[in-house]
Structure formats: C-alpha cells, structure tokens
Amino acid sequence: MKLRKLSAATAILATGALVLSGCTPGGDNDDAEAEETSNGENGGNTDAITAEGQQFTTEPEDTGKADTSDLETMDDEISVSIGETEFISYQGFTPETYSTYNSVVVNRLFDGFGYWGTDNVWYPNEDFGSYEVTSEDPFTVEYTIGEDVSWSDGTPVTVADYVLDWAYQNAELTNSDDEPLFNGISQTYGERVLEGPQGDPEGKTFTIEYTEPFADWEILVGSALPAHVVAEQSDMELDELVTAVREADTEALEPAAEFWNDGWFTDPGEFPDEELIPVTGPYKLDNWQAGESLTITANEEYWGSAPGTERIVYRFVNDGQHVQALENGDLNIARPQATVDTRGQLERLEDDFVLHEGEAATWEHLDFNFNDGAFSDSLELREAFAMCVPRQQIVSNLIEPVNPEASVLNARESLSFEENYEEIVSESYEGTYDEVDVEGAREILEAEDAVGTEVRIGYAGPNPRRTDTVAEIQASCDEAGFEIVDEGSEDFFAPGGALETGDYEVALFAWAGSGQVVSGQNIYSTDRPQNYGGYSNETVDDLFNQLATTEDADEQQEIIIGIEQELWGDLFGIPLYVHPQLSGSDITISNVRDTASQDQIMWNAEQWQRAE
C-alpha cells in the first residue's frame, strides 16, 4: 500500500515536470501569474481539504484556481452528484431559485469578477475583468470587463448587463403596489450604491460609488444576467432599458422586470429557448432529465481558456447512495454524507478513488440564552458551564473519526482552515477553556449557590451527532453540579418552538458560513434578527458598525480580534468545531479539488479532465 502512495506521488511529480517542460512559451507566464496571486492579499496556501493521491495537470499554488490554460477540451463525460435536490432555473437570483444546488450549476454558466477559493476566500477572476478602488471618499470602485468577454450568442458583455444587475437589487424600483419590481435575492447593492454603475452602457468600464465604505465590497459585484435578452423580451432597446433603470422609470421597466422574474422559469426538464439562455462561462445548458440528471456541455463560443471536459453530468441522487454509485462507475465524483461509515467505505476503494477529506464552512456552537434563564445575567455561571464542556472530547469522539485532522474551534468570525485563524485566536482567546475543569466549575457553582441549576440544551432533532454531543456535556457537567437536560426536538427552530418561546438555556446548532465579513453583525449585534439569544453589548455593536464600513483587510482583522475578545469575555457562546466534509473522486480524473466554499467540489469543474 505504501508503495502505491509513493508511486502516486512520483506520478504527480512526473506530471508536473511534464507540464512544465511541455509548454515552454507558457511556462514563464505561469510563474509570473502565480507570483502575482501569492503576493496578493487574498487567500491562504493550504486547501481546507486534503486529498491524498489526487493528480493535477498543474499543481495549485494557493487556495485559488491553478492556471490550466494549457488544457484542451476532451470529448468525455464526467458524472457528479452533490445531493438529490434538483436544479431549478437558469435564473438563480430569485429567492425561490437561489440555493446551493442551483448555484453549483449556474456558477458554471456565468463568469464574474471573482470566485471563492477553497478556504472560502474571495479571489478576483482576472481573466474576466479587473476592479480597483479609485477613491476612498466617497468610496468608489472601478470595474473593467475584459475586452473579449462576451455572451455565447456573440453579444459582448457590457456595462448594461451590470446596470441590470444593480437594478434587480434595488428596492427603490417599485411597482404601483409599492413592492419591489424585481423579485431579487438581495437588496444590499441598491442600499449601498444609490446611483448604480456609471459608465457608457455599451462600454466595458463602470464605476460604482458607495454611500459609505463597505467591508464586503469585493463580493458585491460578481456575475450578471444578459441584459440584452431582457431588453429584447420586453420589446425595448438595450439603451432604453439602461436609461429606464437610471431614471428609475418604473413604468417602462415593468415588462423587463416581469421577464426577469418569470421569463426564465420553465417546468422541470425543459430549458427556456436557446436564445434566451446565453452564457459567459465555460459551459452551457444542454440536457435536463427532470429529477434525474442535468448535462452541461462546453460552450464553444467561450472567450476564455477551454474547459477540460466536454460534458459534465449532474445527477440528483440521495447522498446515502453515492459510494455504491461511485464504485459502479455511475458517478465519477460524489459528495456523500460525512460519516464514519462513508469514510470507511471510501477508504476501502482507495485504489480507484481519491478521498477528499477536510472541513466545510459550517460550524457548530453552543449559544447561551440571554433573555432569561440561569445564564442570562450571570457571567460566572456561563464560565462554569464553559469550564465543564468537554470540547476536546467531543471533537475526539464525534468528529475525528470522520476527519482525523479536526480540532476544537476557538473563534466565531474565522474558521480553523482560514489563513488568519491562528492570529485571531492567539490575540483573542487565552486558552481558558481548553481543558475541562470540573472542579473549578463546581467551586463556582457552590460559590454562586447554584448547584443543581437546570440547563436545557435545545437543538433541532433528530440529530444523532447533537444528541451525542449533549450526552458528552451531560457526563461532564452533571458532575460539576449542573443538571443537563436534552431538549432536542423537531420544532426547536420552528415558530412556537423552544427557541422562540425561550424555553432553553443553551442552544446547540450550526451556522453556515458565507465568506462575508460582516455577516456576524446579524448574530451578535443588539436586536438583530439572528441574535436569537438576545445578547447585547455596546462595544460589540460599535465594532460591527465599524467593521461594516472598513474595507481594508488588515483593519478588518484588528476589529474582528476586538469582537472576538468581547465575545470570549462575555461568553456569548462556546464554539465547538467545524463540520467535516468528505468527497470521493475517480483517481483518473485530474484537478479535482474539494473546497469549503458553497460551490463545493464543483467549483473548478472546468479544470477536470480524465487522464487518457
């Protein structure tokens, strides 16, 4: 077995050498570009996921995409599944269609100004275009779309597309009932940028001016839908559409909005007419068997470097069935449930499949109830509870069997695979709760005359892992004098459930990280919608307001350290661990890399290629 791994490593080296020696003219460029990215402020050097035996045509240098411009499209098909939830629509920007499962398809169809790296960090996509901050006050960003970037129907991608992109996120554009014209997924863009993208609608350069600096400015503008299709379908000229948006002529915009909201919706299994669904990315929609599979094929009009494989087939299969489907060759790449069993099954197949193991951008935590109950006004009791929670034991018993590299999470605003994690933790957390201290907890409880305090731990059940977590806590904290009650129930989060009524002391659940800098504001600031426990700390509120308007990464990190210090000091809650993630891929397919970001293993699908 060892011999095999060794030979795999040799093979990688050999492939790398081949690639380097094989394309001398491109070689220099490769190096230059690689240096540029590694000098940039974005991203770390190590993936959140490791995959022993994985082959690459070009070895990645950081957590962004490697340069694979030397790939030629191979007439081949790769089947992949990330779950049974089906694709919905080409139009993935409405609340009904926006989901991970739709995005993993749609993001292959549209290129944009950037993408998420494997550690959930935003990388600019320099092939598509560039952006830079041109003024700090007012905060202004200039975007330039690449000269040759165009839709697959030949229309160049222009500022007009990005004007429409702003329009759908602008809640100021309302219909006669005072409801937003566009049924869009987000309204942040319209709130932050009042005038929309400025520039010649037929040109390639536009600027956007923020009302105040914005921490997540980089990810605000990404890919756009085809404005020329929307214009044509609503019987307008493209410049008429742009003018209508800029003048907020809602009456003129109504047909365009109507098409934007409904025009791309079709019944499952059918795509809209081909001229309605041009793409800017390496793939286009090809074939959809409702409920079973969806195929995307290489976009022959693609302006960028060619994708590695002609056809990618998404199969909508329950993740419990993935391993056998992999083994039988029905799937080539799959993301089964991250459990000990699946891990064992994938390990058994290691001669033919690569096991990608690591961490997802989802993390588990215990949050206190600050509205009422024992912990709401007693920092001492919260401390005592934190002292008796066996975090390392929970990770060792429940997570390490799935991900041997797992460790206890010691921060909230940065996850353990992120590059700045170590620094943030070292400056905000002193290791106070690394060791279980039942004695210490008991002393506090006795001093507070609180021995026997009932602690109801609520979570959305049934969830065996959380039940086990509560059991571990129970074993340790009951000894310290708490009385832990497992309050897991199906309607914990539901209206009328324990979270809403406040019938819990500690909530156990997970947040799905988005990669945004200020998403924590909703959780930790006073009276915010996701601040379920009713936590309030003026310093934290101020810091988040400050963070939201800071665009410099170093300053952001300083503020985050401040926030973490406060949250540890107050014991908002106790972070536990980052969720493990497992994927399997056929060993003959090169360049497969799993990622913590929401596009999952699909994120670099255009780089996949089967070795001949």
Place this chain on the structure above:
Amino acid sequence: MYSYVLKRLLSAIAVLFGASLLVFVLVINSGDPLLELRESNADNVEFLIQQRIDFMNLDQPWYSRYWIWLSGIAGCAVGACDFGTNMSGQDVGAMVANSASSTLRLVFLATILSIIIGILTGIVTAIRQYSSLDYAVSFFVFLFFSLPVFWAAVLAKDWMGITYNNWLREPHFSWTQIFMVAAVAAILVPLIIGGSARRRLLTGAVMFGFVMIAMPLLDSLNYAREPRLGPALITLLGIGLAFGLTALLSGLRNRSVLYSALTVVGLGLVSYYATFWLLIDPPGGWLSIVGLFVVTIAVAVLVGRTMGGHAKGQAVAVSVITASLFAVMVLLDHFMRAWPEFLGMKPRPIATIGSSSPNFSGDFWQVSLDQGTQLILPTTILMLVSVATYTRYTRSSMLEAVNQDYIRTARAKGVNERTVVFKHAFRNSMIPLTTIVAFDFAGLIGGAVVVEQVFGWSGMGNMFVTGLSNADPAPVMAFTLITGAAAVLFNLIADLTYAVLDPRIRV
C-alpha cells in the same frame, strides 16, 4: 349497476376530500419550511425569510392555505387542474407529469411480474402442501417479506450491480460455481416436479448432468456478452412449449389442441423471418411491437377456433399462450442481438442509480435495453415484498378451494388432477386474490417511495419525500391525491371484477 358505480364514485370523492384535508394539515405542521434559512449566515436572511413567507403564504391560517390549494384542484372539474407550486416556484402539475411515468413504469412491471411469479409459486406450494418445497418456499417468502427495503437494495446493488458488472468484463464460471448451481438445480427441480423417490432421483441426476454440460458450454460461447437464441432454438423451445402446455391444459390425447399449438409454432417461425427486417429498426418503437403482438394473438385465436374441433376453448387458450411465449422469445432474440453493441456503449450495464442513463442515445433496442437494465434492480426489490404476499394468499386460498366439497365430488367423478386444479380449484381461488391485487397496486406506489429514493429515481415517491422534508404541501398533496385516487379506482375495479368472476355477486 350504474347507480352503484355512481354511489361508489361519490363516496370516493368524499374520502379523497377528507384525506386531503387531513394530510394537508399534517404536512404544514410537520416541519419548518424556514429551517435552512434560520441557520443561514447570509446578511440579508431576514429579507429572504420574509420573501419565503410571502411566497408560501406562511402567514395565513391553515384553512385559508388549504382553500388556496383546494380551489386550484377544483379546477380539475373544468379541465384546468392547478396542483399549485412548490417552494421553488415550480409547477407541481408538471412535476407530476414527469414523475408519474417513471413511477408507473416501475410499479406496473413489478406488479405484473409479482402477480405471475407469486400466483405460480402459490399454486405449486398449495399442491405440494407440507412438502419440503412448501417449507422452503415459505421460509424464503417470509424472509423476503421481512427484509427492510433499503437494506435489500444495498445488497442488490452490490451483488447484482457492482459484482455482476465486474464479472461481465470477463465473464467466466469457475467449476465450483458450476457445481453449486448444478447441485441446487438437482435438489430444487425434483422437489417441484414431485413423484416417487426413484423418479425424483432420476430428475435430479438429469438436472445435474444438464447444468454441468450447459454452463461450460454457454461459458465457452461467451454467452454473457454475446447471447443468442436463433430461429432453430426458438422453434425447438416453441415445440416444447406446445407439447408442455397442451399436456398441462388439455392433455396430450387431445390431438386437435396439440396440432393447433404446433401450427402456431410453425406460423411463428414464418413470422420470425417475415418481421426480421422490420424489427431491426421498428417504426414507432413499442407501438409497432405491441401492434405485432396483437396480430399474433388474433392469428392464434383464429388457429385455435378453426383447428380446435370440439375443444375450441382449450385450443384457443393453448394457442394464445404458446403464441405469446413464442413472441416473447422472438423479442428476446432481438434484444440479444443488440446486446454486444449495447455493452460497447454501456460497459457496466446494471447501474445503481437513475431510470435511464443520461445522454444515452442509440436505436430502439439499445435505448430499451438501457431503460430495461436500469429497471432490473428496483423492480426486483419491489417484487420481493409483493411476491411474498401473492404467494401466501394464493396458497391459502387454493388450499381452501381444494378442501371444498365440489373438489371432492370432481375427484370422485374421476376428473383428472389437472382439470381439478386448474378448472375447479384455481378459478375459485382467484376471487379473493382480486382484492389483494387492487390494494397492492396502490400500495406499491406508496411502497415505491423508498425504492425510488434508494435508486435515485425521480418518481412520485421522491416528490413526496422532498416535499415532506421541506414542509412544502403542494407536492405531498399531489402524491396523496394520485395514490388515493388509484386506491379508490382499483378497489372499484376489483368490486366490478368480482361480479364477473363470481356470478353470485351480481348487484
């Protein structure tokens, strides 16, 4: 009669209405459609939650949500059904249209096959009551019946899917395998055929020898990758069938029946050559195949009626069955012809997921083979359970019939055993079975939920499960309505069939 049917239909509508109300209330209270959003860390999550509340009318009381759904369904009365939309805004009516076809294909095939297999084993075990065969069959039937479907599916995928596909790359039997199969055949076949100890021993020895010769022969012909029947083998088997069926249904002494069956075989051979080129690429696909089958049956009926003499009825029955089985063999021959090329296109024919391979294109035979190979695993799993019920019901209902006075009378009259079993006992034992079939069909649609999930089919079951886990009522309601309607409809059909089978129950 009409007023009876009308009354049944009206009560069916009332039942469906009640069921839909109950299920709707249960579904919308079964979970939290906002759950995934509550744990989302997006910065505009409040906005998203509000959007979904508006879209799914979550802020309205249950009765007004039900009313919205019901008024869409009420459109069916005027031919404009609206099943509503799911939480992603997809039209549930279109989803039903998509998923119903694959579910029906699965359930229909499984039902037909399990009826045939179940009733045959039921009859055999009833005839050989308390024999070791009876005990063995009972044991396996109960074993299959109690298998958890999802677990059986995993095993089936492993053995019938992955292992078979691996084997198919270089298909060879080892001598151990051949010996094992021969031994099983040598024990099993005499148990079914029965007879004196000497006869059993003889059948066992013949079976053993047959398998020991046949399997290496097939192996050397590379039969698993290049199977074929050919006209000669088909004719030979056809003649065998003609004799066997005549012996079973009317006795070999009845020459006119035997001759009509043999004529059918002869005509079959002629038609094999006549339709050979037509069937290379059948125009209209299954349509022309079904058309040819209908012609075959018509010809067989004609032959039976003209040649049957005084035993027209039996001659027709034997001719029709011979012709049907002959047609099946011809069809099989054509499929076998397409198999080697099909293997080139799909090297691992048995897939563990999906109702067809994505992007598979080929001629009629290849596409049908693709769909067929995808059907094998789920159909087998679905069959296991219902074969068990059919076998047990047939057995007990046969035994009950066999112990009736009229059977004793028939035997006393000197009627031969064949006629006693098929004419007097079997026909009467069919009556209670009709009810089971009706229930089972609707039950299988429900039972297909797990099978579809496990095999990644996008059928009705999948729609139901996804809808339920999202507390999204529209897809669940569509499922309830359709399975409910199927249950009610098949029960009605069963009641009407009763009247046909048993003249005493005329309304």
